[in-house]
Amino acid sequence: MIVALTGQKGGVGKSTLAIGIASELLVRRHKVLLVDADPQGTIRTWGEVAAEAGQPMPSIVSMGSTMHRAEQLPTVRMGYDDVVIDCPPRHGDIQRSALMVADMAILPCGPSSADAWALAASIDLINEARALRPELEVRIVITRKQGRTALGRSAREELTKSGIELLKSELGYRVAFAESLGMGQGVTTYAPRDAAAEETRALVNELLLWEKKNVVKEPSPKASSRR
Numbered sequence: 379m380i381v382a383l384t385g386q387k388g389g390v391g392k393s394t395l396a397i398g399i400a401s402e403l404l405v406r407r408h409k410v411l412l413v414d415a416d417p418q419g420t421i422r423t424w425g426e427v428a429a430e431a432g433q434p435m436p437s438i439v440s441m442g443s444t445m446h447r448a449e450q451l452p453t454v455r456m457g458y459d460d461v462v463i464d465c466p467p468r469h470g471d472i473q474r475s476a477l478m479v480a481d482m483a484i485l486p487c488g489p490s491s492a493d494a495w496a497l498a499a500s501i502d503l504i505n506e507a508r509a510l511r512p513e514l515e516v517r518i519v520i521t522r523k524q525g526r527t528a529l530g531r532s533a534r535e536e537l538t539k540s541g542i543e544l545l546k547s548e549l550g551y552r553v554a555f556a557e558s559l560g561m562g563q564g565v566t567t568y569a570p571r572d573a574a575a576e577e578t579r580a581l582v583n584e585l586l587l588w589e590k591k592n593v594v595k596e597p598s599p600k601a602s603s604r605r
């Protein structure tokens with residue numbers, strides 16, 4: 379499957395989650411391609427740290443606003459089980475390109491109502507993409523959640539109004555997420571017993587379950603003429 383981490387806001391945890399998902403898929407022996415679509419190059423830098431530290435890592439490529447073109451990602455992805463795209467904040471053209479090739483777009487969102495409101499601009503972009511590609515699946519994931527706060531609950535209610543489904547999995551505000559990247563790892567290999575790793579594994583389970591169901595429902599989604 380091709381999963382894109384998107385959203386107009388920076389600092390919400392897109393890159394951290396992209397790395398967490400890609401590393402966990404690698405643990406499960408999938409062949410994984412991680413696409414750095416952010417000019418800031420968080421993924422590339424992480425890749426250098428991972429290589430230096432001798433950590434197992436996915437293949438990494440940088441791509442931009444033309445990644446959806448036939449000779450780009452659709453060609454490069456051959457031979458990989460999964461592709462994870464880390465999108466930049468803003469840069470609508472790059473996000474649009476990612477949304478043209480993704481099977482699933484994930485929008486990480488902080489736990490406050492203000493975070494939920496800030497998602498409006500991202501949702502416009504998503505709706506634009508869904509009008510062109512009704513098969514595009516979109517999920518919001520609540521991240522950086524601190525405890526069982528009322529804040530988290532109200533965000534969930536707020537977000538449900540957006541018309542986009544939420545993943546059941548939620549990610550807490552946990553230092554292991556930040557630490558793992560600095561070590562050139564994903565959180566499930568860096569701190570496998572930490573709650574952060576449990577949350578990431580649960581999220582990956584949810585994605586794989588969705589993929590399995592989707593393949594059964596639609597035998598040849600790749601045959602879509604729009605690709």
Ligand SMILES: Nc1ncnc2c1ncn2[C@@H]1O[C@H](COP(=O)(O)OP(=O)(O)O)[C@@H](O)[C@H]1O
Pocket residue numbers: 387388389390391392393394395420467521522523549550551552553555556557
């Ligand atoms: N669940 C989390 N808990 C604690 N810190 C997090 C979490 N997710 C991300 N961070 C930290 O927040 C900052 C921004 O995360 P990043 O993944 O770079 O966001 P984005 O790619 O959306 O700009 C980083 O310092 C990262 O370590």
Ligand SMILES: [Mg+2]
Pocket residue numbers: 392393394416420464465466
């Ligand atoms: Mg980033």
